[in-house]
Amino acid sequence: MRVGIAGAGFMARTHAEAYDGMDCEIAGVASPSGFEGFLDDLGLESAAYTGVEALCDREEIDYLDICTPTHTHLEIVRTAADRGLDIFLEKPIAGSIEEAQEIRAVAEAAGVALGVGHVVRFLPAYRKAAGLEIGEPGVARARRLSPFPDWGEWFGDREKSGGLFVDLAIHDLDYLRWVWGEVERVFARRTRAEHAEHGFVTLRFANGAVGYVEGSWAQPESRTLTTELELAGSDGMVEFASDEESPYCEWTADGETVDRAFERDGYRRELEAFADTLRAGEEPPVGPDEAIEALRLALAAERSADLGEPVAPEEVVA
């Protein structure tokens, strides 16, 4: 398959690394703000464009992989859909339900496939956990803690990124909804500063179970991304903590290397799964409907934190 990548930032790099070794060729990359060594660092010989239109018009590609800031998604989706190109879109699908629905409608009208990158569903540990027997769901715990993202200035602008719940906690909100089903109400709290945000959301699922998602963009640089998952049920429990995961370690005079070898593998798996469905002419594994419901949970959390009240996700329609 031949793929075009929109964006040359952190997520575009992550995807490009995942494509390395896959049966996919990166035919072209588009970024209006330059590439900052993107192609050289990754050893890519792909064509470089400043505009997505030019990339889509001039390269023979099977689909466009959109790795740009959230607020630019709709416009780029239009560009691809207008040209009949299938689309893989990084999460969150959009910053608002209206915009997300517009994205879905644009893809539907053009008859192109639209997959959304909810990568946590494809992380091997999370995927394994989802299938283990624990009896009736009881309490779910999911944490995702990291420093403030330093790979894009747009993260600091909540109009563009949506903030902590919409950009970060959405990973776990989507995962828990995928595993335990629809959510009836959320209650959220958070603290914010210019370049820091920390918050948590409690969830009450339609099946009666309780869960919570804690997210942080407020850790010091010395604490890199840490994730935790616990699914406790009436007849068992699953636990996972990323900081206890060290399948490969190396100590040399230069320091320590702990290779969480499969951390990136989730991206490979989600992109392979998407490419496979395109080849087979099937629906993408995570489509816009699922992505919209995940966004609805994140926006409900935002609203709850603003109001200091529990919010039913179904109330969030814009």
Added chain:
Amino acid sequence: MIRVGILSAAHSHTDAYAGLLAGREDCGLVGVADRDEERGREAADRYGTDYLPADRLLKSIDAGVICAANASHLEWFERAAMAGVDVLCEKPLAPTVAEARAIVDCWEETEIVAGVAMPLRFCGPAVRARERLAEDPIGSLRALSGTNRGKMPGGWFADPDRAGGGAVMDHSVHIVDLATHLTGRRVAEVYAEVDTRFHDIAVDDVNVLSMELADGTPFLLDGSWSKPDAWHTWGDATLELVGEEGTVAIDYTDQSVVHTTESGVGTAFYGPDADAGLIADFVESVREGRDPEITPDEGLAAVAVVEAAYESAETGEAVAVAER
């Protein structure tokens, strides 16, 4: 020599406290009183001491440890105080704010030495955190997140009349008290998700609290009885404090060796004994006639959070923790 007694052996912590008291050279364990004579005699035998009627025991001791079920704390506290006996009371101080308030009133009127058994303040990581936070390494607080998950303890703990509640009653106050101890701020508001999902019992076993401290700092606590019976230990006690400049995290039980036998995998705790710190502080406070580390008014503050949590579960709204 301080003469001490056990005032009811109902609580599973009794053995630890009695053992520590019996092992101290400055204490003499005079006896055990218990409304359940069989339980009291068995406990007395275990500790190599006498089972005595409550009135007789209270006349012959300087201090007592109340290890009764929650609903009996007030009664034991008042009897001890009337007898001029100093008291260390098992947590939670009482199952309701009204009863906890009555204990505080009794304490203030009789001026006995009284403490509440919330030993986490004495655990090594918590002591270290308190010392470090005094040096302000993490700046002003952004959020707190804690856990006190455990196995379902059964017995009277799952009896609504004697315990006054389930996991919310049993597994909220430790971390709530520790958070106040470390931050100097009390919980001002609680939103609670409470249910019975893990066990076929008449009390709650799901206890997820979304709280706010008096300065607005968000504080999340999972104190559910969510650990399966086959889990490697009784439960956990963790607290993470996220500040502007960094994060401090403590994990009480993460000082354990793994011990596997034919009956399964277990862990054996090797860290400094928080219970020993609690008992030592209480014995010293009795000797010196000073307040112990945790006084009944602080026990009351934690009970107020529990009551607000149950109210929130009832109303579905965030509930302010009243100044009580």
